[in-house]
Amino acid sequence: xxxxxxxxxxxxxxxxxxxxxxxxxxxxxxxxxxxxxxx
Amino acid sequence: xxxxxxxxxxxxxxxxxxxxxxxxxxxxxxxxxxxxxxxxxxxxxxxxxxxxxxxxxxxxxxxxxxxxxxxxxxxxxxxxxxxxxxxxxxxxxxxxxxxxxxxxxxxxxxxxxxxxxxxxxxxxxxxxxxxxxxxxxxxxxxxxxxxxxxxxxxxxxxxxxxxxxxxxxxxxxxxxxxxxxxxxxxxxxxxxxxxxxxxxxxxxxxxxxxxxxxxxxxxxxxxxxxxxxxxxxxxxxxxxxxxxxxxxxxxxxxxxxxxxxxxxxxxxxxxxxxxxxxxxxxxxxxxxxxxxxxxxxxxxxxxxxxxxxxxxxxxxxxxxxxxxxxxxxxxxxxxxxxxxxxxxxxxxxxxxxxxxxxxxxxxxxxxxxxxxxxxxxxxxxxxxxxxxxxxxxxxxxxxxxxxxxxxxxxxxxxxxxxxxxxxxxxxxxxxxxxxxxxxxxxxxxxxxxxxxxxxxxxxxxxxx
Numbered sequence: 001x002x003x004x005x006x007x008x009x010x011x012x013x014x015x016x017x018x019x020x021x022x023x024x025x026x027x028x029x030x031x032x033x034x035x036x037x038x039x
Numbered sequence: 040x041x042x043x044x045x046x047x048x049x050x051x052x053x054x055x056x057x058x059x060x061x062x063x064x065x066x067x068x069x070x071x072x073x074x075x076x077x078x079x080x081x082x083x084x085x086x087x088x089x090x091x092x093x094x095x096x097x098x099x100x101x102x103x104x105x106x107x108x109x110x111x112x113x114x115x116x117x118x119x120x121x122x123x124x125x126x127x128x129x130x131x132x133x134x135x136x137x138x139x140x141x142x143x144x145x146x147x148x149x150x151x152x153x154x155x156x157x158x159x160x161x162x163x164x165x166x167x168x169x170x171x172x173x174x175x176x177x178x179x180x181x182x183x184x185x186x187x188x189x190x191x192x193x194x195x196x197x198x199x200x201x202x203x204x205x206x207x208x209x210x211x212x213x214x215x216x217x218x219x220x221x222x223x224x225x226x227x228x229x230x231x232x233x234x235x236x237x238x239x240x241x242x243x244x245x246x247x248x249x250x251x252x253x254x255x256x257x258x259x260x261x262x263x264x265x266x267x268x269x270x271x272x273x274x275x276x277x278x279x280x281x282x283x284x285x286x287x288x289x290x291x292x293x294x295x296x297x298x299x300x301x302x303x304x305x306x307x308x309x310x311x312x313x314x315x316x317x318x319x320x321x322x323x324x325x326x327x328x329x330x331x332x333x334x335x336x337x338x339x340x341x342x343x344x345x346x347x348x349x350x351x352x353x354x355x356x357x358x359x360x361x362x363x364x365x366x367x368x369x370x371x372x373x374x375x376x377x378x379x380x381x382x383x384x385x386x387x388x389x390x391x392x393x394x395x396x397x398x399x400x401x402x403x404x405x406x407x408x409x410x411x412x413x414x415x416x417x418x419x420x421x422x423x424x425x426x427x428x429x430x431x432x433x434x435x436x437x438x439x440x441x442x443x444x445x446x447x448x449x450x451x452x453x454x455x456x457x458x459x460x461x462x463x464x465x466x467x468x469x470x471x472x473x474x475x476x477x478x479x480x481x482x483x484x485x486x487x488x489x490x491x492x493x494x495x496x497x498x499x500x501x502x503x
Contacts, residue, residue, distance in 0.1 A: 008369045015373035020380060023417040030297065030413050034304040 047104035049342040052335060055098045055180065057217075058091045058134050059173040060210045064218040065091060066166055068237055073159075077233040081154055083225055085141040087218075088162060092138010095131040102127060109341065115183060123179040130172035137165040181206055184339060187266050197439055201258035209252050209334065212245040212288060213327055219245060220320050227313065235308060239295040240458060242320060246292020247454045250423055253285050254447045256334075257430060258438040263337070271353035273337050278358040280330035285427065287323030289420060294319055296416055299461045303409060358431070365432045374425040381422035382494055388415030389453070389490045392460060393483035396475045405469040409460060419454060441503045446496030453489030456482050 044050035065087045072080035106124060109115050144158040182188060185206060187199050219241035226234030260278065263269045294316045302308055335342055336349065343349070353359075364370050388411050394400065395408040430437055437443055459482045460466065466479045475483075 005369075008372055011369050012373045012376050016376050016380060019377050019421055023384075023414075023421065027413050027417065030301070031410065033301065034410065037305050 044342075045344060046108070046342060047101045048108060048339070049335075050097065051101035051105045052339065052342070054094060054101060055177075056210045056214050058094050058098055058131070058169075059177045060214045061218055062091060062134075062166060062170050062173060063211075064215050064241065066163075066170065067241070068218075068222060069163060069166070071233075071237050073163075075233045077231070078154060079229055079231045080234050080237065081159060082145060082148070083222065083229075083234065085145045085162065087221075088141035088166060089138045089145065092135050092141065095134045095138070099128070099131050105341075109183070112341075114186060119179065119183055123176060123183060126172060126176045126179060130169055130176050133165060133169045133172060137162060137169055140165055177207075184341070187263060187269075187338070190266070195262065197258060197261040197264075197435070199262050201255050201438070202262045205252070205255040205259040208248070208255055209331070212248040212252055213331055215241055215245045215248070216288075216320070216324055216327060220324060223317065223320065227317070232308070235313065236299065236302065236462070239299050239316065240462065242295035242316065243292045243299070243458060244455060246288040246295075247451055249285050249288035249292075250454075251447050251451050253281055253427065254430070254438070254443075256281055257434050261435050261438060268340070269337060270349065270351070272350040272355065273333070275353060275356045275358055276350045277330065277333035277337060279356045280326060280333050282358060282361075282427075283326045284323065284330045285423070287319065287326050289423060291316060291319040291323050293416065293420055296458075296461075297413070299458075300409075300412060300416075303461050303467060304406070361428065362431045362434075365428050371429070371432055374428045377421055378425040378429060381418045381425060382490075382497075384418030385415050385422065386490050386494060388412060388418065389457070389486050393487045396460075396466070396479050396483035398474060398480075401473070402471050404471045404473075405466055405475065409467070412457070412460060415457070437500060440500040442496040442499040446493050446500075449489045449492040449496065453486055453493060456485045456489065 044053055065084060068080065068087070069084040071077075072084055102124065106120055109120065110117060140158065141162045144155065144162065147158070148154045181203075185202070188203055190199055192198060219238050222234060222241070223238035225231075226238050256278070260271075260274050263274065264271065294312065298308060298312045298316060301312070336347075350356075365374070391411055392408045392415075395403060395405060400408075459479070463476075463479060465476045469475050469479075
């Protein structure tokens with residue numbers, strides 16, 4: 001493996017942002033349904 | 040590839056897993072029906088036992104005909120086959136009794152308009168005896184044609200125990216999935232809430248079991264490398280499909296879990312979500328059937344046809360391509376970072392929910408902390424995906440590390456235990472200021488210790 005460069009750093013930020021973004025948007029909408037209709 | 044069996048041996052290895060491993064799932068549903076006292080579920084289970092009883096017929100005849108064919112193979116032990124046959128006849132006889140008792144009770148209860156507890160317990164007892172016998176039969180059966188299990192451990196770089204575990208474990212998410220789907224369709228048709236929840240739980244359990252199945256499969260690949268008669272190209276073809284199955288299981292399992300979680304808060308199911316789970320499940324079952332068939336081709340020359348064209352290039356397929364790609368730092372480090380975020384989410388959620396159950400933050404009702412669970416489930420999804428990629432980078436080293444097997448087992452235990460938080464009626468009604476039941480505290484301790492063990496096991500991989 002080659003070590004550290006700027007492209008890797010951008011790749012880390014991009015992948016983590018996409019994955020966490022997807023997870024939190026999903027959780028937001030899940031909770032929204034429960035907030036509106038929960039018992 | 041032919042999915043329809045064209046030989047007795049092929050039919051036998053396909054059909055025999057249903058009355059054996061399938062019986063575990065049938066018993067699971069049956070015990071749930073007793074626990075929830077759901078008459079429709081009890082009747083559905085009786086139908087299931089009846090079907091399994093009927094399956095004893097093709098299992099017996101395909102087994103007997105397979106013996107005649109396999110007797111000509113000098114590598115196969117006649118004594119082992121005979122012992123398998125004798126135990127097999129005993130277990131199938133009890134299975135037929137179970138099926139007949141279930142069908143008689145079903146017929147009788149239609150006239151009497153109620154189920155008899157004595158008859159139901161008789162079916163339960165017979166099914167348990169059948170299962171005990173089937174465990175012996177199954178173990179003897181697997182050893183007939185899996186000669187790699189007899190190899191000297193001293194000559195093996197990767198223990199054959201992985202292959203042994205894989206040939207047993209892979210039938211759980213596959214056969215379990217067939218039962219879950221069958222029960223789910225029956226639940227949708229009958230509009231039975233308990234059966235819907237039971238099937239959704241089984242979809243989630245199958246998805247969770249997909250993880251150790253995939254991991255043990257990858258380890259078996261290394262254990263079988265260099266064994267005469269085993270082709271790496273055929274293994275890779277199986278691995279590619281197993282990867283797709285893992286994704287299918289993840290989609291089905293997560294969709295099913297979300298519906299269980301939402302049901303807890305809303306008190307009803309969304310039809311759209313239920314049919315989404317059904318669509319995922321049907322697609323996954325199709326992919327799984329092809330995966331199983333390709334897996335069978337690795338070590339069962341007796342099911343191959345003269346017209347079958349098996350892969351010959353060990354570098355072809357997605358799995359070797361992923362292995363090559365993930366070994367570049369630009370791909371490895373981002374997914375390793377996602378893995379760290381994933382276990383932060385899992386452990387943070389497990390800690391918060393488990394501590395409330397154990398007696399911390401009593402001013403909050405349990406339903407409030409239950410809202411946090413999707414965070415942890417998304418963490419699990421992130422880590423299954425990123426973990427699979429990380430494993431591909433150097434699977435030989437990871438799989439032969441001492442702590443990898445316990446880590447994988449603890450993932451399954453920790454994830455299955457979390458299901459309790461969305462299923463227990465007593466826990467759900469714990470209000471602010473109230474203490475959780477003792478059983479819930481034990482489950483919380485198991486969840487917390489399992490996920491702590493997963494993290495510790497993972498971190499120790501390079502050092503132990």
